[in-house]
Amino acid sequence: MAIDPKLLEELKNRREKARKAGGEAKLEKRKAKGLLSARERLERFFEPGTFQEFSMHASHQCTNFGMAKVELPTDGVITGTGYVDGRPVAAYSQDFTVGGGALGSIHAKKICDLMEFAHENGMPVVGVNDSGGARIQEGVDSLSGYGKVFFKNVYLSGVVPQVAVIAGPCAGGAAYSPALTDFLIMTRENANMFICGPGVIQSATGEKASLDQFATAAAHASVSGNIHLIADDDGHAMDLAGELLSYLPSNNLQDPPHEPTEQVSQGKDPGMNDLVPGDSKTPFDVHEVIQRLVDDANYFEIMPDFARSLVTCFARIDGIVVGIIANQPMVKAGTLDIDSSDKGARFIRTCNIYNIPLVNLVDVPGFMPGLAQERGGIIRHGAKLLFAYAASTVPKITLIMRKAYGGAYLAMCSSDLGADQVFAWPTAEIAVMGAEGAVKVLYRKELEKAEDPKAREEELRAEYRDKFASPYQAAEKAMITDVIEPSESRAVISLALRNTLNKRDSRPPKKHGNIPL
Template sequence: MKVHVGEGATADEAAAIAQSLADHLGADVEVYVGEAADPAATAAPSEPEYPLDDGRGPTDRERDLRAEIDDILQGGPEKYKDRLPKQGKLFVRDRLDLWFGGDQGTGGPGDADASEGAPTGLRFEDGKFAAFDDWHPNAPDGDEYDEGDRVPGDGLLTGAAEFEGRDVHFMANDFTVKAGSMAAKGVEKFLRMQQRALKTGKPVLYLMDSSGGRIDQQTGFFANREGIGKYYYNHSLLSGYVPQICVLYGPCIAGAAYTPIFADFTVMVEGMSAMAIASPRMVKMVTGEEIEMDALGGPRVHAEESGSADLVARDEAHARELVSELITYLPDQAGEKPPRAETKPPKFSPEGIDELIPESPNRAYDVHDLLDRLADAESVFELRESYGKEIVTAFCRIDGRPVGVVANQPTERSGAIFPDAAEKAAEFIWTCDAYEIPLLYLCDTPGFMAGSQVEKDAILEKGKKMIYATSSATVPKQTVVTRKAYGAGIYAMGGPAYDPESVIGLPSGEIGIMGPEAAINAVYANKLDAIDDPEERAEREQELREEYRRDIDIHRMANEVVVDEIVPPSELRAELAARFDFYADVEKDLPDKKHGTVL
C-alpha cells in the first residue's frame, strides 16, 4: 500500500506513520512525502508477540495485585521519604535504580541517569509481601489503614541483579520503614539471601542503612537459631567463598554494624555513614560520655583510626563507582581466577624507576610513583589508604592481570612497619589469597618499629599475623627488594624464606639484620668511643659504614643466591609480567590440618 503525506512530514514522522498503518492493516506500507518519487519510509506488519490471541486477559484479581505491589513500592510513610533529600540520601528503590537500572524506583535517577557504568538490571526481588498482614488494609487480617504503620517488605529488600555484567545477590534496607530496623520477616529474607549465595557461589552486595534490631518487636528473631545471630554465622561461611561487599548509607548501630565488619570490603559515604556498637544515646547512658554519631563512628574514625572502612565515597553515585571498579579485580567465587583486562602501558615509563629510587636508604620517595611505572595505567586501586599508611595495599593490573600489591611507603616514617600497617597488610594478603589474586611485595623497610608504645599497640601480635598471612598464602608471590630490607621486615614482606616464586633485587637493594647506622652503633660503639680525635672517629665510622653496606649489598645477596636475580629497573615491569604469567597456575600445598591458630 502506498500512502502520501504532506510536504512538512519529517523522516521520523513518516516512519512512525508507516509502522502504525502496517500493524493496523496487516499489510506492507510505503509512505511518500509530498510529490517525492521514492518512499520516505517503508514498514511491514510487526510479528505478533504470541501466535494466537484468544481474547483472555487480566481480571480485577490481577489488577488488585498490581495495585498492592505499587503500594509496596512506595516504601514507608511519606513523611520519612520527605526527609531523605535533606539527609543527602536516596529512597531505597531509587538506590536500586542507581545500582542496577530498571524501573523499580519511584522517581529517582532511573536507568538513564544512574551512572556511566550503565547498570543492566534488577533480575527479581524476593519477599515484597513480607509483613503484609501487619499494615496493608487488603491483607486477610488487615485493619483500618494507618499511614504510620506502613512496613512494606518489613523494611528490607532482597533479590538478584546484574551489576557490571556480573550476577549478584543483594540486600538493601528501607530507611523509611522504622529507620531500616530489622524484624522477624526482614531477618528471614536476609538469611535466605545469604543461604542462596552459599548455593549459587555468586557475590553479595549489602546496601546497609539500618538502626539495628527492632527492639519493640524482638521476640522471634533476636536469639533464635534462625535469627539475627545467624547473619554472622552465614557471613563466616561466605567469607572467602564469595566476595561480600558492603556499602553504608546511614548510621548502622549494634547488630547492623557487624555486617560491614564481616564483609570483605566496606565502603562508607561522607556525611551520611556511621557504624558503632551502640548509639550516642546508649554510650552516654552506659559511660556518661557525650559524643556525636560522626565522632563516635563516622567515616574518618573508621578510615583513619579503626581501619574498618576500606573506602570512603563522596556520595551515593561515587560509592557505586568505587564498587564497580573494585569488583573488576575479583572473581565470582573462590577457586576461580579473577578477570583479566586488556593490557595498558603504565602511566609513566619504567625507564624512570632507577632515578626515582634514591641511593641513600634514608631519603624518601613515594611508592605510588613506583606503581605508576609498574602497573597498567589507571589500574591502581588502593584500599585503606588513610590507615596504617606505612604500608600501601592496593589492587592493580600488570599486563592486564589483577595483582594485589603490598608495598612499604618510605614517605611515612621511612616505611617502618607499625602495628596498624601490619594488621592492614595481613588482612589484605588473606583476602587476596582467598580470591586467587597473586601478590606483589615491594620491600623498602627498616623493619618492624621498636618502642614502648608499639609494644602496647601489639606490634608482636600484629606482626605475627602479617608473617602468618604471608606464610600461608598459596597464590603466586613475587617479591622485589627495591631498596632496604632490614630485620624481620624481609620476613613479613615475602622474603626468600616465605616460598615466593621469585625474589628480585634492584641495584639499590640491601638485605641485612639492621641498617648501617644501627649496626655500627650495636657492634662498634665502644671502639669508636675510644677514639679521641673527632676527625679520626668520623673517618673510621665512615669506613665501617661502607664496609657494612658492602656486606648487605644486593650483589652480595645475589652472589650467595639469597635473591634470584638483580634486574635493571627499567625492565622490572616486563620481568614481573613474565614471572606472573609463568607461575599463574602454580600449585602449593599446606600441611593437612583443620586450620592454623594465628588469624
C-alpha cells in the first residue's frame, strides 16, 4: 500500500514552514539590506547538496507577557552538517527573523546537540551569531541554555576547530560563546558585539560612548583585539570561514591538510637578498619576506589590524601548512609589547593544538619600554609568549633576520625555548642589548675622555657587533644551526620542515601548565 498522500503533504508543509520560519516579509526586508538569511549563510558555506539539517521541526511557543502565544519555527536557529572542500563540518546559524534569534532552551539544545555530534565525529564547528540575546520570556531556562553552550565551547576547545561568525547583534552574555572559540570573524556592517550598551555604560559610569567606539568590527579588530578577521559582508564572512578551515585539520588527532610537493625547493631566491637594508635601523616590511618564503606568495593573516608590530598568519611552504610569527620592523620597530605578546601567544597555542608547525621570523630590538607597559603588566603578558613557545611540541623553525636582543630574543623562540632548528642571516645581531646601548654602558668613561666621542662611539659599536653580537658567535656555541644567505631561506626552511614533521616530544604527565593569564 502506498503512503497516505496527506502525510506527504503535511511533511512538505512543515518543511516549507521551517524554511520560511520568519515569514516572507522579514526575509525580503533582510534582502533589501543586503543581508543573507540564516539558511542562505549556510548554503553559501557548504558545498551544494551536502547540507543535512538537524532538528528542523524543533519549535517553541512563546507567550509575550500576557499576549497571544507566538510560534517560533526552528526555535530561531538552523543546525546541521555539510561539506567544505570535501570535509564534513558542523554549523549553526541563528535566525534573527524568528523571535530576534533570541536563545531559549530548545535553541540552546539544538546548538549543544550539534556540538556534541561534532565532538563525537571529529569535525569543526562554525557558528553564525545573529541574535537579540537571551529570550526574556524563558527566564532562567534561557540563562541555563547559555551556560550549556559555554560549557560545550570549552569542552570542544582543543579538540575540534571552532569558528564564530558575528553577522548581526551579539550582546551581553551572547558574546561569550564566540569569545570561547578559536577564531572570530565579524562583518564590517550590520553587526555589533558588546557586554554593556551605551545606555548601560552611561547609567553606570556617566561615560557617553557610541557603539562605533567599542562594538563594531573595526573597534574589535584594531583596539580590543576581540576578533580575528573583518568580512565585507555575509557572503565574504562565510568564504573566510571556509578559507580558514583549509589550513586546519578536522580535529586534534589529525595532521593539518598538508599537500607536500614531490620536490623540496633547492634553488636560491636572489630577490630575498635585495630586501635586506644595509643599515640595521632601516625598517623593511616583513610581509615581503613572507611572500617570498611561502607558496605562490599566498598567506592568510590572522588579526592583521591588532598589535601590528607582530604578524601572525597561516601559509604553505612546499605544500606544508605552517603558522608564521614574524616581527614587523615597520611598526614600533618590531618591538614586543602587551598586545603583541597576547596575540603571539594565542596564535602559537592554537597552532600547537592543531599540530601546525611554527616558523618564526625574528627582527626584534626588545620589549617596549614605558610606564604604561610596565603598569599594564608587560612582565605577565610577555611571559605568555615565553610559556606558549616552551609548552608547544610542534616543529619550531626560527630564522633570525636582523636584531634579536635580550629577553625578546628568547621570547621569539630561541633554541633554549625549544626551537628545533635556528638559522640566521649574516645581518643578524644576537646580544643582550643593541650596540648603541651596550657601548654607552660598557665604554662610558672611555667615551668621556675621547677626542671625538661620536667617531669613537661608532668604532666601538662596530667592535661590539663583531665581538658580542655576530651570528657566528652564537654559531660557535651551537646556539644556532647555521648562518645562511637570505636567498637560501625558503629552501632551508622547507627542508627543515620536512625533517621535523614526524617530531615526537613527550612531556611530564600533568593536567596542564599554569600560563600567566
